[in-house]
Amino acid sequence: MKTILVPTDFSPAAENAAKYAVELARYTKSGVKLLNAIKVPTETHMAAQVTWPLEGYPTLKRDADQELKILANRLLFRNEERKDTVFQPQISYSCLAGNVADTVKRVAKDHDINLVVMGLWDTSKINRFLAGSTSHEMIEKAELPLLLIPPHAKFKPIKTIAFATDFSMGDINIICSLATLARAFNAEILLLHVFQEDDQHSVSDFLSTVTNQANYPNIYYRGIVAGDIDTGLNLLLEQRELEMFVMIHRRHNLLDRLFNHSHVQRMARYSSLPLLIFPAVNKAIVL
Structure with missing residues (x-):
């Protein structure tokens, strides 16, 4: 078990x-x-x-x-x-x-x-x-x-899980993992992406691959064009009621770790939502 x-x-x-x-x-x-x-x-x-x-x-x-x-x-x-x-x-x-x-x-x-x-x-x-x-x-x-x-977050049956994606192929494994969790609640998986510039071609290719591999019908997509990723994510998160927010943590090199916090760590400090963080892995994980 x-x-x-x-x-x-x-x-x-x-x-x-x-x-x-x-x-x-x-x-x-x-x-x-x-x-x-x-x-x-x-x-x-x-x-x-x-x-x-x-x-x-x-x-x-x-x-x-x-x-x-x-x-x-x-x-x-x-x-x-x-x-x-x-x-x-x-x-x-x-x-x-x-x-x-x-x-x-x-x-x-x-x-x-x-x-x-x-x-x-x-x-x-x-x-x-x-x-x-x-x-x-x-x-x-x-x-x-x-x-x-978060300290004051209470469990609610999950209706919507939001996942911040950069359309990399490695994200497909994470979405497949999320599908195993979403099935337990019949929840929606909402894919979020912040563009520096509009690129619908990459969206279409990515969503096609997700559909073929995740084998889960309740997957949707929202995107926003913004110059700053954190601002764009916050705008997207404010538009929907969510029960869980998901990000991938990709390890930085030593200099990055010394001088910068990642998007994940900033979200962890201020998020009022349960925050699910995946390591960058090359396989799906059954949740």
């Missing part, structure tokens, strides 16, 4: 993301696995001061396991209160030593993980786990689709 992985630090934003993941799993017929990452610093001496010793790890792990059990039971109880006949996902949990991105990678390798769902930090309450640097590291290192949930 497919499994949705939910990193958590037990903060309100992280629990909100876990609730969203459980609701999503009900429709996609997936399991949910909670993960807490305990960062264990190396023991180094600095000016007569020693960092937290490794001997404290068992205590931290015991406390984290207890918190994970409480959270899992709370999510299960909330799910069991529902009287409908929609699929009831199983909820498991684990606690590992390491940073968030690395522990996610390890768990994904050992389990059938198809999606990572993570709380997006609240700019008014920056906390240890959901700080911007952590979400940016997850975006940069992600090998699986990463769904970022």
Whole structure:
């Protein structure tokens, strides 16, 4: 069975993301696995001061396991209160030593993980786990689709998924992946594109290929001519009510990472919509 992985630090934003993941799993017929990452610093001496010793790890792990059990039971109880006949996902949990991105990678390798769902930090309450640097590291290192949930976003059955595309052939695999998610809700996939100049020929070729490969009827297209991509995307997003926004994160070289934020990272910081980020991959991923 497919499994949705939910990193958590037990903060309100992280629990909100876990609730969203459980609701999503009900429709996609997936399991949910909670993960807490305990960062264990190396023991180094600095000016007569020693960092937290490794001997404290068992205590931290015991406390984290207890918190994970409480959270899992709370999510299960909330799910069991529902009287409908929609699929009831199983909820498991684990606690590992390491940073968030690395522990996610390890768990994904050992389990059938198809999606990572993570709380997006609240700019008014920056906390240890959901700080911007952590979400940016997850975006940069992600090998699986990463769904970022804003602090106050609540789950709604998905009617429209918007995907920002540049018409590259690699985007076809992402659209095929999105079709597996959209089918669970019978949702529309809305393809968005910002032109620097009008080019209907590339639109026609791309949409023809999408139709042939995605095998999903509810795919539509909207485009806008604008000089600035971020402004154009914001204009397009304001014109439709959406439940999810999708982008691809393509890794930059070192200089780009040092001096520029990508469009994805800017959207992650300010988006009020759940933001689904795909790594640039050469195959479709079943969601």
